Amino acid sequence: MKRIAIINADDCNLTPGVTDAILKCHDQGVVSSTTWLANLPFSDNAVRAVLKRKGLGVGIHLNVTLGSPVSPATKVKSLVEPDGRFKKLPRQMGKLPALNEVIFEYTAQIEKFKQIFGCLPTHLDTHHQVHDHPLFFKAFTRIASRYDLPVRRSCLMLSRKEKLKTTDFFFGNFTPAGYWRKNPFETLIRNLPEGISEFMCHPGYNDKKLRAVSSFTSGRKEEMQLLSSRRLRDFLKEQEVELKHFGLGYPQKK
Numbered sequence: 001m002k003r004i005a006i007i008n009a010d011d012c013n014l015t016p017g018v019t020d021a022i023l024k025c026h027d028q029g030v031v032s033s034t035t036w037l038a039n040l041p042f043s044d045n046a047v048r049a050v051l052k053r054k055g056l057g058v059g060i061h062l063n064v065t066l067g068s069p070v071s072p073a074t075k076v077k078s079l080v081e082p083d084g085r086f087k088k089l090p091r092q093m094g095k096l097p098a099l100n101e102v103i104f105e106y107t108a109q110i111e112k113f114k115q116i117f118g119c120l121p122t123h124l125d126t127h128h129q130v131h132d133h134p135l136f137f138k139a140f141t142r143i144a145s146r147y148d149l150p151v152r153r154s155c156l157m158l159s160r161k162e163k164l165k166t167t168d169f170f171f172g173n174f175t176p177a178g179y180w181r182k183n184p185f186e187t188l189i190r191n192l193p194e195g196i197s198e199f200m201c202h203p204g205y206n207d208k209k210l211r212a213v214s215s216f217t218s219g220r221k222e223e224m225q226l227l228s229s230r231r232l233r234d235f236l237k238e239q240e241v242e243l244k245h246f247g248l249g250y251p252q253k254k
Contacts, residue, residue, distance in 0.1 A: 001194035003241045006167065007227065008033040008152075010061060010125070010202050012050065013042050014213065017205030021224040023049055025203045026056045029228040030236060033245035035061035035125055038109040038116065039070045047116055057245025060113045062106050062140070063127035064097075066213070070108040076101040102139040110147060122247035125152035129174055132156060150246045152198060169193060172200025179219030182226055189239050196244070203227050 009022040012034040025031035036050070036058055050058060065086050069076050073084040078097035081087055087097075113121050124144055125131075129152075131140040137156045144151045144164055153170040171188060173179070180201055204210055204220030211217050226232065236243060 003192045003194055003239075004196045004244050005030075005189070005192065005236065005241050006033050006057075006196065006198045006245055007031050007243065008035065008057075008059070008125075008198055008200055008245075009227075010035050010200060011037060011127075011204070011214075012058070012061070013037045013040050013046065015204070015207070015209040016043075016046065017207045017210055018203070018220070019046050019049070021203040021205050021220070021228075023053060023056075025224060025227040026053055027228075028230055028233075029226075030233050030243060031056075031201070031203065031227055032243040033057035033059065033122065035059040035123075036113060036116075036121070037061050037063050037066075037127065038112045039063050040067050042116070051117065055245075057122040057247045058117065059123035059125060059246060060110060060121035061125060061127050062109055062131075062143075064102060064105055064136075065128050065130065069105050070112045071105050076105050079105060096135050099135060099139055102136060103142055106139055106143045107146075110143065120147060120149065122245055123150040123152065129154075152200070167198045168195035169197040170200070171197060176216040176219055179216075179223050180226055181222070185226065186232075186235060189236060189241055192239070192241055201227060 007030050009025060009031045011018050012022050013019055013036050022031060022034050034056060038060055064079050065088060068085050069079060073080050078101050079086060126140065130136040131154050134156065137154055141164060150165040153166050201223050202216060202220050203224035206217045206221040
């Protein structure tokens with residue numbers, strides 16, 4: 001079997017600086033996939049810039065924890081505060097939202113993505129990895145089955161029987177301190193197992209707009225510098241690790 005890496009940059013469209021950094025890492029380095037936040041404001045220039053990169057897979061970063069819903073707030077009352085903006089992370093929500101409202105909003109975001117890009121996303125994942133929570137995982141799997149789309153792995157897949165198209169392995173850290181550094185990244189590439197592996201990453205410019213919306217700041221710049229390296233791209237070739245994205249096809253996994 002081949003060793004295949006999907007180096008997937010989260011948060012495209014979070015800020016212009018994050019989008020620009022992701023595109024730089026694709027053009028010059030090793031990022032082969034990204035995930036678009038469909039509920040946030042966007043510019044036509046950003047969409048054109050993403051579409052111009054024909055080799056970049058573009059998935060959707062399903063998001064119910066930042067900004068406002070695509071759906072009318074009256075249709076997803078359990079997800080939003082009185083001002084119409086999303087509530088915080090599931091562990092901070094207190095009472096969990098209604099499953100049907102999560103599914104309704106996820107569907108609206110995918111349909112919005114289709115309007116923006118003229119196609120379905122290459123795959124599904126979630127902002128803040130909320131599909132590691134049972135309620136959001138249930139909504140996530142129903143949407144993935146409805147649209148027949150690949151997904152990012154969840155810790156809940158280890159104990160459940162849903163048949164989902166996903167990768168063999170997943171690597172990434174969900175804390176701001178866990179950004180990719182040169183030595184751990186290269187060590188993992190050298191020892192990468194056969195099969196398809198997703199590397200989650202978060203490159204971005206550490207500017208004022210980023211600091212206004214995210215606690216993950218300086219680490220994004222460090223990742224951008226690492227992942228935009230032509231030397232790193234050559235290193236993957238030397239190690240015979242092939243870069244792909246979710247839209248290029250792979251076996252269905254449980």
